[in-house]
Amino acid sequence: MKELFLIIGAPGSGKTTDASLIAKNDANVTHYSTGDLLRAEVANGSELGQKIDSFISKGDLVPLEVVVNTIVTALKNAPTKVVIIDGYPRSVEQMLEFDKVLGEQNEIELKGVIEVRVSEEVAKDRVLGRNRGADDNEEVFYNRMRVYTQPLNEILEFYQKKKLHFIIDGERAIEPIVNDMKILIEKIQKI
Template sequence: MWRRVASLSPLVSSSKSRLLNQVQVAYGFNAWQMFSTQVLNPVEGGVSDSRRTPFVTFVLGGPGSGKGTQCTRIVETFGFTHLSAGDLLRREISSNSENGSMILSTIKEGKIVPSVVTVQLIQKAIETSDSDKFLIDGFPRTEENRIAYERVIGAEPDIVLFFDCPEEEMVKRVLNRNQGRIDDNIDTVKERLKVFAELNLPVIKHYSKKGKLYKIDGTGSEDEIFERVRPVFAALRYPVLF
């Protein structure tokens, strides 16, 4: 397992100095990781393939908090590959896979699809991609999801973004989303909010304790929110990745 020197920071970590501190922690860690890879896994010619260890960001927040919207902006600006767990599951439904009907009814009820299914889809998406840096959007949703991912992938995420948004605003956004989603109705949204509070907040707290969490104020315009996100990734540029 990777070694990381991280402070136990509280859930609220939006001050500039804390942000820079966390970024430096991430920088130092990844530089170490890259160095270790070079030493331990030399390839022909003595040049290592350190890019085999991807940089993974989990993107969390309640339904309608703006995860997908901000992921698009991060992809445009910083070149990450966006893996939305919800999109991977919806693709399974449309491809009539054996799990399709189970996934459909789970999403319709606002519940959580079994970890084995979601982790396998994420693992496959990572493995079949050439990318070195991923945004995993809307996952892990539960502690069980998190533990299953870390066991199967064999690593923790490098950083975790959490879009913090009042319930009222999230409900308004979801009900105006207009993407024809079966779960964007008031009854399912209420259940999703409950599931978020009960099962997802513990995951967020876990990563906060590990010093990996960036809590972002998810209110305001898309541009305003992105200006809060930008420094997280700008400061990580990058011997960290390449």
């Protein structure tokens, strides 16, 4: 059975960096991001990939069930028992559909949803200070924060009720955050 950990956090929280460092330093952990999974499926040329490409090439959003199907397929085929996905779910609809699909199968168990918590001020300083590209300006940052925070309480409540929500303080250096996350994942696996 695959053991799944979802890593969520605001833009600039470091969730992608944290998750990729854990996987890089532990051969027993695979890290995926949703966007990477969709792009890989398109590159694969599979029937699902062609379906995804038909939406992406027109600039349309990939339908919810297609995204969830892509994630579940990748999880089932992951080379390791432990899989981390960062930045998912992004909406209540994604969360509910993903929960429904996970409940209908017995190959993947959601073990934890780890929130990398940072203040809006820290997130803004990190995003605007990293000079990655055109999408890292103040207006875009506030829009991304709004998209992240709008469904957040409902998402957190849902996973808290299932006793799957855990918090990591993301306002520190990368090393202690990654170390704490690794320890937390190992601890949760034993539950």
